[in-house]
Amino acid sequence: MYGIEIENLTKKYGEAKAVDNLTLNVEKGCTFGFLGPNGAGKTTTILSMLGLIIPDSGNIRILGHDVFRESIKVKEKVGYLPENATVYSELTAWRNLEFFANFYKMGQFEKERRIEELLKMVGLWDVRYRKVKTFSKGMKQRLLLAQALINDPEVLILDEPTSGLDPEGAHLVKSIVKEEVKKGKTVFFSSHILSEVEELSNKVGILVSGKLRAIGTLDEIRKQFMELEGYEIKIEAKQELPEIELDGIVRMEKIGDRKAIIFAKDDLREQISDYLSRKGITLINLEIEEPSLEDVFLKTIYKKE
Numbered sequence: 001m002y003g004i005e006i007e008n009l010t011k012k013y014g015e016a017k018a019v020d021n022l023t024l025n026v027e028k029g030c031t032f033g034f035l036g037p038n039g040a041g042k043t044t045t046i047l048s049m050l051g052l053i054i055p056d057s058g059n060i061r062i063l064g065h066d067v068f069r070e071s072i073k074v075k076e077k078v079g080y081l082p083e084n085a086t087v088y089s090e091l092t093a094w095r096n097l098e099f100f101a102n103f104y105k106m107g108q109f110e111k112e113r114r115i116e117e118l119l120k121m122v123g124l125w126d127v128r129y130r131k132v133k134t135f136s137k138g139m140k141q142r143l144l145l146a147q148a149l150i151n152d153p154e155v156l157i158l159d160e161p162t163s164g165l166d167p168e169g170a171h172l173v174k175s176i177v178k179e180e181v182k183k184g185k186t187v188f189f190s191s192h193i194l195s196e197v198e199e200l201s202n203k204v205g206i207l208v209s210g211k212l213r214a215i216g217t218l219d220e221i222r223k224q225f226m227e228l229e230g231y232e233i234k235i236e237a238k239q240e241l242p243e244i245e246l247d248g249i250v251r252m253e254k255i256g257d258r259k260a261i262i263f264a265k266d267d268l269r270e271q272i273s274d275y276l277s278r279k280g281i282t283l284i285n286l287e288i289e290e291p292s293l294e295d296v297f298l299k300t301i302y303k304k305e
């Protein structure tokens with residue numbers, strides 16, 4: 001079963017399509033990183049997944065439940081960390097969590113046990129009786145994450161979970177997400193931080209102007225990208241390199257006598273190796289230069305449709 005299924009989702013504001021015929025699935029127990037520039041439609045997608053806005057068309061199911069027709073069932077199973085969320089600043093950290101715990105069917109003992117567990121997990125146990133208005137942004141964000149986890153949700157939806165956090169706060173949030181995934185939870189998160197997406201996600205989607213431009217594991221996305229944009233092959237030989245003339249080579253940039261980068265339409269490593277061995281040249285190194293997620297992201301978002 002899928003954790004999340006989005007099928008042909010479209011949401012318009014006036015005539016502008018914030019999300020345009022989006023289809024994607026997230027397998028149960030996986031982490032999906034949703035990337036896209038500002039205004040791409042990530043938050044609109046997330047709000048639709050939570051049933052908080054009504055799309056113009058499309059279906060969304062979470063753990064097999066339709067988010068609009070079975071909204072209570074879905075809310076019981078989902079934890080949500082909104083972008084720019086606020087906390088009740090006049091309440092203490094404990095009371096903030098208690099307020100949200102009261103929405104769920106939990107006995108008093110279970111509620112207190114869960115609040116204690118979460119406050120310890122996010123490093124706010126020692127300040128549990130302090131009013132939240134005295135908290136730093138990072139402390140508030142960690143409290144919001146605890147709030148998203150209060151019902152021990154099977155699916156976690158996080159809109160820019162580390163936004164505004166210092167490296168230590170971001171590290172804590174990422175390790176909590178990883179722990180949740182180890183327990184079999186499904187995580188869907190949006191982010192602008194490429195290293196974070198690379199670190200956490202099994203699967204990535206890149207949304208541009210409401211449309212999905214790329215989807216897959218990072219390896220699949222890199223491969224699709226190289227198939228479109230071409231391959232960079234680095235070579236180093238024992239002897240001086242000759243000009244390599246093979247079909248599919250776009251250009252060859254020599255770096256000194258024995259090293260070069262070859263720009264090619266395909267992965268020509270085998271052909272290059274054969275070509276050079278026929279010329280009596282011994283290779284020391286022959287490898288594909290994999291594009292970074294940053295390269296892929298930037299070129300994907302600036303590419304014309």
Ligand SMILES: Nc1ncnc2c1ncn2[C@@H]1O[C@H](COP(=O)(O)OP(=O)(O)OP(=O)(O)O)[C@@H](O)[C@H]1O
Nearest residue numbers: 013017018036037038039040041042043044045083
């Ligand atoms: N309530 C609204 N009314 C009108 N337009 C809206 C509304 N909410 C979003 N939009 C527009 O829809 C588009 C998608 O916005 P959305 O907030 O979903 O993008 P995003 O990818 O989450 O952006 P960011 O990374 O900046 O948070 C934008 O052009 C935005 O201006």
